[in-house]
Amino acid sequence: MAGPLNGRRVAILAADGVERVELERPRQALEDAGAHTAVVSIATGEIRARDHDLDDAGSFTVDQLVGKASVDDYEALLLPGGTVNPDKLRMEPAAVRFVRDFVQSGKPVASICHGPWNFVEADVARGRRLTSWPSVRTDLRNAGAEVVDEQVVTDGNITTSRSPDDLPAFCERIVQEFAKAPTSAGAAGRAR
Helix, strand or coil: CCCCCCCCEEEEECCCCEEHHHHHHHHHHHHHCCCEEEEEECCCCEEEEEECCCEEEEEEECCEEHHHCCHHHCCEEEECCCCHHHHHHHCCHHHHHHHHHHHHHCCCEEEECCCCHHHHHCCCCCCCEECCCHHHHHHHHHCCCEECCCCEEEECCEEEECCHHHHHHHHHHHHHHHHCCCCCHHHHHCCC
């Protein structure tokens, strides 16, 4: 599909406990803009989604294990929230390394709600202007970030947002930011 993202490959790093709407709505916005998305996780099969962290909300099929994924395979990274999802990812060295490598590559990375916890564990929050769900903000400050209470914030190659209420602004911004990423020949050739 032609669009501002024109075949760019976007990794969506998530695990069990992901907040369904925080994966589903950004994914749809990215695909509507022409991106190819892949759910990358810490286990094969499916990941279980939640609604408001409490209710079962179905599942998503995992496309690739994070331990076998390379930053070179993708032009951008999306980190949805939910409280359980980022907590599981923080405990997996391959997931932490993937986030750190992505941020350090300069490619665009976006995260919403509790997702910025991944930046703390990957030690890439220091010196960044970020936002998140209120309960994550102390961790971000302690990791050296400047924390603000704004709907959506972009600092360099990182875009963050506070909550599902901010999804319209978040989705619009990530399409804009991800469109700035060059398309690599290798990633475009693997697009499905």
